[in-house]
Amino acid sequence: MNAYAISPLARGLETFGAWALGLLWLLPLAYAFWTAFHPSAYSTNFTLTAPLTLANFVKAWQAAPFARYFVNTVILVTMVLAAQLVLVTLAAYAFARFDFPGRNVAFALVLVQLMVMPDVLIVENYRTMTQLGIKDTILSIGLPYMASAFGIFLLRQTFKTVPRELDEAARVEGCSPLQTLWKVYVPLAKPTYIAYALVSISYHWNNFLWPLIITNSVESRPVTVGLQVFSATDQGIDWSIISAATLMTTGPLLIAFLLFQRQFVQSFIRAGIR
Amino acid sequence: MTRTREWVYAWLLLLPAATLLALFTHYPAIANLWHSFLSTPKAARPAKFIGLENYRALADDPIFWQALTNNLWYALGTIPLSIGIALAMALWVNRRLPGRGFLRLAYFTPTVLPMIAVANIWLFFYTPGYGLLEQITHALGFGSHNWLGSPSTALPALMVVTIWKESGFFMIFYLAALQSMSPHLAEAAAIEGASRAYFFRRVTFPLLMPTTLFVLVNAVINAFRLVDHIVVMTRGGPDNATSLLLYYIYEIGFRFWDSSYAAALTMVLLVLLGAVALFQFFFLERRTHYQ
Amino acid sequence: MSWFAKAGACLVAGMLAMVAVAASAQAPVEVPFFYPVAVGGPITKIIDAFAADFEKENPGIKLRPIYSGSYQESIAKALTAVKSGDPPVTSILLSTDMFTLIDEDAIVPFDDLIKTADDKAWLKSFYPAFMENSQTGGKTWGIPFQRSTVVLYYNKDAFKEAGLDPNHPPATWTEMREYAQKLTKRDASGNVTQWGVQIPSSGFPYWLFQGLAIEAGVNLMNQAGTEVYYDKPQVVEALQYWLDLVNKYKVHPPGIVEWGTTPKDFFERKVAMMWTTTGNLTNVKNNAKFDFGVAMLPADKQRGSPTGGGNFYIFKKSTPAQREAAFKFIKWVTAPERAARWGIDTGYVAVRADAWNTEAMKKYVAGFPAAAVARDQLPYAKAELSTHDNQRVTKALNDGLQAALTGTKSASQALKDAQREADRLLRSYK
Numbered sequence: 001m002n003a004y005a006i007s008p009l010a011r012g013l014e015t016f017g018a019w020a021l022g023l024l025w026l027l028p029l030a031y032a033f034w035t036a037f038h039p040s041a042y043s044t045n046f047t048l049t050a051p052l053t054l055a056n057f058v059k060a061w062q063a064a065p066f067a068r069y070f071v072n073t074v075i076l077v078t079m080v081l082a083a084q085l086v087l088v089t090l091a092a093y094a095f096a097r098f099d100f101p102g103r104n105v106a107f108a109l110v111l112v113q114l115m116v117m118p119d120v121l122i123v124e125n126y127r128t129m130t131q132l133g134i135k136d137t138i139l140s141i142g143l144p145y146m147a148s149a150f151g152i153f154l155l156r157q158t159f160k161t162v163p164r165e166l167d168e169a170a171r172v173e174g175c176s177p178l179q180t181l182w183k184v185y186v187p188l189a190k191p192t193y194i195a196y197a198l199v200s201i202s203y204h205w206n207n208f209l210w211p212l213i214i215t216n217s218v219e220s221r222p223v224t225v226g227l228q229v230f231s232a233t234d235q236g237i238d239w240s241i242i243s244a245a246t247l248m249t250t251g252p253l254l255i256a257f258l259l260f261q262r263q264f265v266q267s268f269i270r271a272g273i274r
Numbered sequence: 275m276t277r278t279r280e281w282v283y284a285w286l287l288l289l290p291a292a293t294l295l296a297l298f299t300h301y302p303a304i305a306n307l308w309h310s311f312l313s314t315p316k317a318a319r320p321a322k323f324i325g326l327e328n329y330r331a332l333a334d335d336p337i338f339w340q341a342l343t344n345n346l347w348y349a350l351g352t353i354p355l356s357i358g359i360a361l362a363m364a365l366w367v368n369r370r371l372p373g374r375g376f377l378r379l380a381y382f383t384p385t386v387l388p389m390i391a392v393a394n395i396w397l398f399f400y401t402p403g404y405g406l407l408e409q410i411t412h413a414l415g416f417g418s419h420n421w422l423g424s425p426s427t428a429l430p431a432l433m434v435v436t437i438w439k440e441s442g443f444f445m446i447f448y449l450a451a452l453q454s455m456s457p458h459l460a461e462a463a464a465i466e467g468a469s470r471a472y473f474f475r476r477v478t479f480p481l482l483m484p485t486t487l488f489v490l491v492n493a494v495i496n497a498f499r500l501v502d503h504i505v506v507m508t509r510g511g512p513d514n515a516t517s518l519l520l521y522y523i524y525e526i527g528f529r530f531w532d533s534s535y536a537a538a539l540t541m542v543l544l545v546l547l548g549a550v551a552l553f554q555f556f557f558l559e560r561r562t563h564y565q
Numbered sequence: 566m567s568w569f570a571k572a573g574a575c576l577v578a579g580m581l582a583m584v585a586v587a588a589s590a591q592a593p594v595e596v597p598f599f600y601p602v603a604v605g606g607p608i609t610k611i612i613d614a615f616a617a618d619f620e621k622e623n624p625g626i627k628l629r630p631i632y633s634g635s636y637q638e639s640i641a642k643a644l645t646a647v648k649s650g651d652p653p654v655t656s657i658l659l660s661t662d663m664f665t666l667i668d669e670d671a672i673v674p675f676d677d678l679i680k681t682a683d684d685k686a687w688l689k690s691f692y693p694a695f696m697e698n699s700q701t702g703g704k705t706w707g708i709p710f711q712r713s714t715v716v717l718y719y720n721k722d723a724f725k726e727a728g729l730d731p732n733h734p735p736a737t738w739t740e741m742r743e744y745a746q747k748l749t750k751r752d753a754s755g756n757v758t759q760w761g762v763q764i765p766s767s768g769f770p771y772w773l774f775q776g777l778a779i780e781a782g783v784n785l786m787n788q789a790g791t792e793v794y795y796d797k798p799q800v801v802e803a804l805q806y807w808l809d810l811v812n813k814y815k816v817h818p819p820g821i822v823e824w825g826t827t828p829k830d831f832f833e834r835k836v837a838m839m840w841t842t843t844g845n846l847t848n849v850k851n852n853a854k855f856d857f858g859v860a861m862l863p864a865d866k867q868r869g870s871p872t873g874g875g876n877f878y879i880f881k882k883s884t885p886a887q888r889e890a891a892f893k894f895i896k897w898v899t900a901p902e903r904a905a906r907w908g909i910d911t912g913y914v915a916v917r918a919d920a921w922n923t924e925a926m927k928k929y930v931a932g933f934p935a936a937a938v939a940r941d942q943l944p945y946a947k948a949e950l951s952t953h954d955n956q957r958v959t960k961a962l963n964d965g966l967q968a969a970l971t972g973t974k975s976a977s978q979a980l981k982d983a984q985r986e987a988d989r990l991l992r993s994y995k
Contacts, residue, residue, distance in 0.1 A: 006470075011371075018366040019373065021359075022380035025438065028395045029383055031406065035398075040852065044404045044833060091291035098284035106288065113299045114491065115551040119499045120520060120543050123527045123536045124302030124309070130649060147294035177283060206388035208502040209520075213528055216642045218632065224388045228506065229634050231394055237825040239398050246391040257386045261379060265446060316668060337964075401826050402818060403835040417756050423767070423820030425971050509768055512821040513967035528641065530956050 035243040043239040056244035060230075063241070065218050066248060069226035072138055076222055077204045080142040081197055088151035088196075093181050095152065096159035097167065110149050118144035122213055129214055136216045145204065151196055158192040159185050194267040205253055223249040303544055310537040321534070328538035338539065340514050341522040344429060348518060349497040351433040352440070357489055359441040361482070364448030378449075382442040389439060393506035396435050397422070400507075422508055425515035432516055435503050440496060444489045451485040452478075487554065494550050498543060519543050594890040597629040599656040601639040601875065603711075604844040604912055611910055619897055626890045636875065640665070647671040647880070654883045655891040657875045660698035661951035661959075663706050664790045668953060672878045674704035678892045687896060690917045694872050697948035701788055707876030708895050709916040711907070713843045714870040714939050714946050715776045717741075717863070721856040723748055723759065723837040734860030738780070738806055741838070741863045745816035748837040761816035762838040764807065765824040770966040771950050771959050772871055773840050776862050777803035779869030779947050785962070790952040791995050795962055796977070796984040799866075804969055804976040806865070811970065820971055828852070842873060843939040846912045850933075859935035861942040868945035874913060914939045952987075953994040961986035 006014075035043045036057065042050040060066070094100075095107055118125055125144055126135075134140045162185055170180040186193075208224040215221045221229070227249055231242050257264065310328050315321040332338050363381045367374050384392065399406045400421040408418060421431045455478070463473045501521040504510060510517035510525065517525075520543065527536030602608040609632055616628040633639040636659045646652040647669060658666070666672045679688055688705065695709035721731035727747040735741035745761025752758050764773050771785075778785055781799040786792060794800060810817035818836070831839045832852050840862070849857060862870050877895045879888055897903070901919040905926040908915035915921055921930075921940055930937045952958045965983030968974040974982070 014366065014369070015371050018363075018371055018377055021363070022377045025384060025442070026380045027406075028392050028399070028438075029387070031398065032392075032395055041854070044398070044829070046409075087291040087294070090287040094284040094287035098280055098287070100281040100284040103284070106292070109300065110291075110295060112551075113295055115495060115547045116299055116303060116544060117495065117499060118298050120523075120540065120547065121299070121302040121306065123523065123533060123540055124306045125298055126527075127305075127309075127533070128297065128302065135645070135649070143294070144298035147291040147298070149295070152291065202386055206390075208388065208390045208505075209524065212505075213524070216633070216638070216645065224390045224502075227388075228390050229638065231506070237394065237397070237829065239394070239829075242394050246387075246394065250387050250391055253386050254383070257382070258379070261375075261382070265378065265449060397823075397826075401823070401829075402820075403830060404833050412756070415754070417754075420818065420820035423822065423971070425973060511767060511963075511967050512971050513964045513973060529637070530954070530960075531644065532957075 032243040032246055035239045036247050038240065040238055040240045043243075056240045057248065060241045060245040060248060064226055064230040064245070066223070066226060066245065068218055069221055069223040069249070070252075072220060073205060073222040073224075076138050076142055077201050079138065080145055080204050081200050083142070083146040084148050084151055084200055085193065085197070087147050088155050089181070089186065091147075091152045092155035092159055093177075093185060095156045097177075110152055113147070113149035114153065119210055122210060125210075126213055135214060136220050138220050140214050141207075141211045141220070141222065142204070144210070148200070151200070154192055154196055155189060158189045162188050191267050194263075198264055198267065202253060306537045306540050306544070309534055310541050312534050314532050314534040324534075328535050331535065332538050332542070337514050337517065337522065338542075341517040341519050342542070344515070344517060345498060345519045348429060348433060348436075349494065351430065352436045352497055353490065353493040355433075356437045356440040356493060357444060357486065359437065360444030360489065361448050363441060363445040364452055367445070367449060368452045381445050384439045384441075385443040387439075389500060389502040390506060392439070393435070393503040396503070397507050400431055423512060425512050428508055428512060428516045432503055432507065435507075436496075436500065440493065444493070447485050447489055448482065451482055455481060491551075491554060494554075495547070498547060519546075593625055593627040594884075594886050595627050595629060596655065596887055596890050596894060597631060597653040598891070599631050599633040599639050599643055599653050599658075601633055601636050601657060603636055603875075604847075608911065611907070615898055615903070619894055622897075623890075623893065626893065628894060643880075644669060644671070647882070650882065652880045652882050654887045655877055655879050655895065657710055657877055660695075660707060660709070660712070660872070660874060660876045661949050661955055663698065663701065663876075663878075663951060664953045665955055666878060667701075667706065671880055672706060673881050673888070674706050675708065675879065675892070676704050678879075678888060679705070684896070687899075690919060691899075692916060692918065692943050692946075694943050694946035694948075695916055697788070698872060698951055699876055701790060707878050708899065710875055710877050710895075710899060711911065711913040712872055712874035712876075712916055713914055714872055714942055715773055715840055715862060716843050716870070716938055716942065717838055717840055717860045718831060718845075718849055719838040719858050719860060720831070720834065720853075721858050723834065723855075727837075731856070731858065734858055735838075735863045737863050738865045742810060742814055742816065745810065745838065746814060749816045757815075757818075759834055760818050760836040762810065762840075763818055763822050763827060763830065763836045764840040765822045765827045766967060766970050767821050767823045767825075769824070769959070769963060770970075771962045772873060774803070774807070774962070774966055775871035775947075775950055776840065776869060777807060777865075779871065779945075780862065780865040780867060781806075782866045784947045785950050786948075786952050788948070790955075791991055793950075793952060793958060793962075793984065793987045793991070795965070795987060796980040801977050801980055803865070804966070804980060808969060808976055812972075821967060831857075843914055844874075844912050846936065850935075859938045861938060861945070868942065870942055870946045871949045872946050873949055909936075914943070952991060954990050958987045958990050961990070 034046070037052050037054070038050045039053050039055065091110070095103065121144075129135045129140045134143075166184050167180060170184050175183060205222075206224060207222070208228070211222050212225050212228070215225060227245055230245060231237065311323060311325060312321040313319075313324045313327075363377075367378050367381070371377070402408055402418055402420040402423065407421065411417075411419070419427070421427045459477055460473065463477060468476075498518075498520060501518050501524070504516055504518060504521045508516040510521055519539065523536050523539045523543065526532050526539060600608075600612055612630045616630050620626060620628060631653065633642045633656075639656065640658050640662050643652065643656050643658060644665075652671065675688075679685060691709050695712050696705075699705060699707040699709060717734060719734050724731040724744075727744075729744055729747060735744045741762060748759065748761040749757060750759040766773070775785055778800045781803040783794060783797050783799040785794055785800065807817075811819055824841075827836075827839050827841055828845055828848055830836045831849070832854070834855070846859070861868055879891050883891070898907075899916065901917060901923050902925070904915045904917055904920035905923045907913060908920065909925065909929050915926065920926060921937075950959055950962070961983045965974070965979035969976050969979040
């Protein structure tokens, strides 16, 4: 917004403030880097001449089956996203373009999940999973989240902005509603899909409490639970190893974000999420 | 297409999502209500109907009241601050200050990291004696303080962690909204002689209301949903000073295995969230300004 | 069918049946078991090695060790498995989980399996301190395996600096307080740079507090797990001693002391004496860059410490063959040489006296005398706090201790409230 001329002093102060906040915000990550690459003795001692080492990463990798945790998390996140994309597309299409009795009530019921997320229903969902017999599986972690109200809400908004002429043109060419959905609506909603996918991936990669409760074994545990199990021994905290483990487990997400941050922000803007 | 076909088509499209929603949101909410009226089954004693007894126990439970009060203070402490900081961040990043790419990265990074991972790092920051905060305060000449170990500062210490984590996420939404605001507005206002502050107060902020509402909803939900850091940093202590409602539910349901009492506690949480939803959608909705 | 055909059919059927019986008799007995890992070290490798060795000696038995996380997770996993009808045959769980497992009808006592005179002798060979959390109602429900006690670690260099004899750790409460006063160092502005002593109070303060209570003369509960004695005068006295260290003598850090960072505090020389588990021995040995010592906890009216750690339990939902197989394994793995090996490799206290008399253990202790301190303390060690509805009854005490340590309540008020809460919880079990 360059309509206003800002005095150099004000600009200077703002820059200073913004930068101070930025550095402050990065501090924990910076600390994690420091501790992970230096031996244990320097985890609280910030001498610049301290030796660098990769031993912490080696120790952390050997101490818990992080490879398996990674695989589990990737499977979980992919499974959830794939299911979500399909389910919310279908549902949003129904809400956006179909007129049927009970539509408003149904939509209101969907919005309930915006407030009442599966996270707060842990006690009951645990019981349901037991009854379904799928406790302690990756599926059981993801199942409650696959019908995402947030996704339906977002996509419905986007679908509603698609001009009706395109829809009619497709119908004229003999497309069924599903084909119209696939050929017209989905391509036009790409920014929304990307933005939503990013939110979903980062949410489920980082989810902790529900996976903690529903999983028990290495075969189904995601990295967040694995990290916590690993850090909570009787012997107390060794920040070097914990930081190494933390960096290993959040590394992929962090790197992806670093590489794609521009697209990340752009997709939010173009999705018109406001 | 005919009415009936449209109707059938629509419901078929909705079916998968609706089934899962019903199974994992609506059904549990209702089942939870039912289970809160039963007792917890143990090996020898099956569950039996005990009416409002769980709720009576709840009313008498000082830890419940503490968890509730804590949660309300926690919401009050984190929501306005994180939204305010997010707005400031968005304005700064939008304003083409030098190094805005770095700033955007710095502000958003906490969102990408799992809370459980960063909680351990924050534990170090707060450690008395040689923790980072202590090293800084000592350098400035202040005394030592046990941030997580004193009831008066433990909850605020956790609030700081939450604000740090959430602000960047909200910033993105504000940024998106700011960037889709027409620059003509600012030009017109500048020509008219309005000051920057006036422009912000009378034009920008009202136009951001939909975003603010959206972000507010998210912030409220997270204030009740995100308890990962408690698990690592304080486990609800000292003496329940940092116990939040969902954490208490987790303790009761999955450490003490008292499922019916946990169900009653969950009902309180559901009612609270429902009330907040109603409030937000009916009152605040009226005051937002749509373009 | 003709008579011949019928006879022929019976013969074939009979032979098939015999083959089947023979085959099933030879099919190995499966013994899945959960084990937690609570201390550092290659526990999984050691357990797997045990399983392999045992199977070599006992070809008819197939052990399936399943790593189940921390103690907390292991009990959760075990109870979940019991409730869904699919429990393991045996498991290593906290000794304090005994009442919970009994209440959930999950385990069987060992008495039916202990038949021969050898078995009875084997049972008697465990230290009584460890058996206290393993027996109730005249029956034995658990067998000690990975047990620990609380000990006092102290910085010998700091002792020397303060003019104290580094080979004479504090033996009484008075000495501990006096030593701590000499060891507490302050800088020019009056801030403490080294505390004299710290006793962790986060998470599970009850465990360390039990040390003080036992030293004051009283343990916190009865053996049936139906009563607790949180507000007995000696217990209040014990809490007051702790509070005085913080508030009156100022030799102990204020507020809640974090369990997880206490060893680090020790390494960083922020504290000269610390109370923590024997399980930390290897950790301290590897990371303390100064000369350190390990001592029994100081005495008030007597020496004392709670025990800690895990026992073997046998689950109800198992066949008699599985129970026998599990019992065999438990006897095998607690044999003196193996108990010694386990103790040396992990830092846990070897659970029977004859384990300490094996060559390997004697050599180890000769090279590292600190390892024997926990054993020497065993005659004074008592059962860890364990009752019905254990988690909640313990939480009542934890909350009270934290309230007192943060100054929210007085010692007597905090303990009285805790007692009231515990009485309410235990009422239905009396």
